[in-house]
Amino acid sequence: MESKKVYNGKVLVAGATGRCGQWVVKRLLHYGVKVRVFSRDREKALGLFGESVEIVSGKIQSVSDVARAVKGCDAVISALGSSSYSGESSPSDVDRDGVKRLVDEAVKAGVKHFGLVSSLAVTKWYHPLNLFNGVLLKKWEAEEHVREVFSKGPLSYTIVRPGGLKDGEPLCHKLHVDTGDRLWSGWINRSDVAELLVVALWVEKAKNKTFEVVNESEKEQSGLEHYYDLLPQ
Ligand SMILES: NC(=O)c1ccc[n+]([C@@H]2O[C@H](COP(=O)([O-])OP(=O)(O)OC[C@H]3O[C@@H](n4cnc5c(N)ncnc54)[C@H](OP(=O)(O)O)[C@@H]3O)[C@@H](O)[C@H]2O)c1
Numbered sequence: 001m002e003s004k005k006v007y008n009g010k011v012l013v014a015g016a017t018g019r020c021g022q023w024v025v026k027r028l029l030h031y032g033v034k035v036r037v038f039s040r041d042r043e044k045a046l047g048l049f050g051e052s053v054e055i056v057s058g059k060i061q062s063v064s065d066v067a068r069a070v071k072g073c074d075a076v077i078s079a080l081g082s083s084s085y086s087g088e089s090s091p092s093d094v095d096r097d098g099v100k101r102l103v104d105e106a107v108k109a110g111v112k113h114f115g116l117v118s119s120l121a122v123t124k125w126y127h128p129l130n131l132f133n134g135v136l137l138k139k140w141e142a143e144e145h146v147r148e149v150f151s152k153g154p155l156s157y158t159i160v161r162p163g164g165l166k167d168g169e170p171l172c173h174k175l176h177v178d179t180g181d182r183l184w185s186g187w188i189n190r191s192d193v194a195e196l197l198v199v200a201l202w203v204e205k206a207k208n209k210t211f212e213v214v215n216e217s218e219k220e221q222s223g224l225e226h227y228y229d230l231l232p233q
Pocket residue numbers: 014015016017018019020021039040041044059060079080081082083088089090093094117118119120162163164165166190
């Protein structure tokens with residue numbers, strides 16, 4: 001059975017206009033969850049989502065823009081990702097500092113749950129992807145900040161470390177989940193990463209978890225929340 005929505009809060013999606021972020025928005029709307037998106041490009045967000053979501057435009061580098069975006073939200077899901085070697089879309093600015101700024105402003109605003117799209121191999125400093133200006137190291141620093149801040153008291157987090165991302169519909173593959181950053185390869189649909197982060201809003205076993213995920217064989221899934229039963233408690 002597909003997961004039933006039991007979440008009544010409003011969710012801010014950062015990186016919503018990206019390929020994974022669009023799926024996060026789609027799956028939140030599928031469950032009837034209220035969505036606000038934070039985008040540097042209002043027209044792009046409007047073109048993608050129309051009136052179905054609230055849009056707050058601003059820069060991830062601006063504390064006041066981020067504070068405005070998180071205000072009144074109950075959860076944040078970040079699908080942000082750097083796209084250039086240096087400058088304002090670099091790993092330092094987006095994958096590390098952008099995410100850290102979101103965390104800091106979210107906690108000040110009373111946000112209770114933080115979901116993050118990270119990556120397989122974030123703990124491996126020697127991984128070739130780090131040639132892209134240390135992107136995995138930057139993601140690791142952001143992860144550590146999420147864990148430190150959102151594990152306190154009633155707060156919670158869910159960090160998904162996907163393998164290589166592909167496009168395609170959700171719930172079409174069996175998944176393989178693991179912890180400890182032991183997987184070296186594998187693929188997963190962005191839509192399944194989105195689904196895992198969305199159901200984590202209301203699945204208790206998803207709280208305060210960091211895990212890797214890749215797909216296995218093609219097989220229709222009625223839901224993904226049972227994969228959280230496979231993670232160490
Ligand atoms: N590609 C892979 O195989 C792979 C594997 C594992 C993990 N990941 C990670 O998974 C995440 C999602 O990947 P994806 O393929 O969905 O990424 P994507 O399509 O490139 O989306 C990235 C998002 O980040 C936003 N962004 C980039 N620079 C920004 C800036 N300076 N200010 C504000 N927003 C900015 C983009 O905004 P705009 O829409 O305005 O450009 C977009 O919404 C990323 O963190 C990526 O590193 C990727």
